[in-house]
Amino acid sequence: MPLHTRHLLGLEGMKREDIQLILDTAVSFREVLERPIKKVPPLQGKTIANLFFENSTRTRLSFELAERRLSADVLGFAASGSSVAKGETLKDTARNIEAMKIDMVVIRHSAAGAPHYLSRVIRSNVINAGDGAHEHPTQGLLDMYTIREKLGRLEGLHVCILGDISHSRVARSNIFGLLTMGAKVSVCGPATMMPRGIENLGVEVYHHLDDVLPRIDVLNVLRIQMERDAGRLFPSIREYHNFYGVTRQRLEKAGRDITVMHPGPINRDVEISADVADGEHSVILQQVLNGVAIRMAVLYLLSSMN
Amino acid sequence: MRQLKAVIIDEAGMERTITRLAHEILERNRGAGNIVVVGIRTRGEFIARRVAATIERVERVALQIGYLDITLYRDDLLGKLEQPQLKGTEILFDITGKDVILVDDVLYTGRTIRAALDELMDLGRPRTIQLAVLVDRGHRQVPIRADYVGKNVPTSSAESIRVHVREVDQEDAVLLMHPETPEP
DSSP states (O other): OOOOOOOOOOOOOOOHHHHHHHHHHHHHHHTTSSSOOOOOTTTOOOOOEEEESSOSSSHHHHHEEEEEEEOOEEEESSSSSSSGTTTHHHHHHHHHTTTTTEEEEEESSSSSHHHHHHHOOOSSSEEEEEEETTTTTHHHHHHHHHHHHSOOOOTTTTEESSOOOOOOOOHHHHHHHHHTTTTTEEOOOOOGGSSSTTTGGGGGSSOOHHHHHHGOEEEEEEOOOGGGGGGGGGSSSHHHHHHHHHHHHHHHTTTOOHHHHHHHOOOOOTBBOHHHHHHBBBBBHHHHHHHHHHHHHHHHHHTTOO | OOEEEEEEOOOOHHHHHHHHHHHHHHHTSSSSSSSEEEETTTHHHHHHHHHHHHHHHHHHOOOOOEEEEEGGGGOOTTOOOOOOOOOOOOOOOOOTSEHHHHHEEEESSHHHHHHHHHHHHHHOOOOEEEEEEEEEEOOOOOOOSSSSEEEOOOOOTEEEEEEOOOOSSSEEEEEEOOOOOEEE
16 A cells, blocks of 8 residues: 655645554664664665755754665765855756656755755655755654654644744644644744644644643653744743743643653753653653654655655 | 465365474474574464464474564565555564574565565574475575475466465465456
């Protein structure tokens, strides 16, 4: 039973059975990652280009590792110091790379919709590794995988996403994916970080962390993106931490066993306190490991969709 | 639709064949001391379980048993439209230094076994790998032979063999089917 799509551009509108297939397939790859030789041959002879027009360490390493562990050949590309700096368009860059006979493209770009555009102008399978504030589908999938691994299901769980919802592609991919899989989703954060009309997506909106904590099973903590000038959205880091920082004390007061996630990289003692990040509620490092398995599953499943 | 040509092994025959395979394995290995059993998914999994259960009964030992999903090691994966669903490999023990009894239902082209050998080698370094199959139907495309064969069945490559196991198909039987006839 194959996927219903040739590309992974976002989780919005993705069929439930496709998400299910990716999550189930990732279980097999998770097992491969525990082997003495963590490499299997299904993508032998395939070439994958990683086009990262925007900085990334974790996602880029994770994709590269997933590609190598499937035995694909990997092409790297970073926008700085490349022909992009000389003014080449996205279309020309991609077509030139594709002319070298590649099979799949993984793209990260600061412009929302760049992967969608690319999928229309090149023949390769396109995987969105984050486009602007739009979507980051493999992050959404690995978050769902991690929740399912920890709690055994997604259906009927209540997941809250905390932080700067407006500027978060992680939040959007999680919302679309989790709602499709039958989870209940809330968002929490200051009004300046809440996009207008967010409740129309089918999520509940909270502005006080202590209100939502007693109701939820999972808390997905977003990073405060200081590099995107988040400083103008709240008075000070200390104030943000006082109102929205996830601390052990807060979690204990909620009286529930809440699983805490974070897409990384963490600002310790800003959005999450160090003892929570390293504590027994946290599945942050499992997310990183599961990310490789999810990306292997996505690459493997898309590789047969030509 | 394929029509039934012959019942090659029936319910009682299956029992006897598996018992004989188990005894041959024990004889060749002088007991079950260093043996682990690995079945190839999906039908080989059930045959492996029964072979292992028989060995356990005869020798009064507990055997380690695992299952191999060779999908990721297939040589026809690229360019194939129907991508098979992964069922996953489950070998929760170290095969290094062991005598691995690899079990499958039907030995045909040998390509599945080639893939299984590659995957096993990636999982560790067994002392030996021995192949046990319920049916050998010939038509090898790679130089592979079985160490233990339940039954040799000469077939034409247009025919097909169906292995039914109680756990999935409600009956134990090996059936030889006529070549596919076009719908009238």
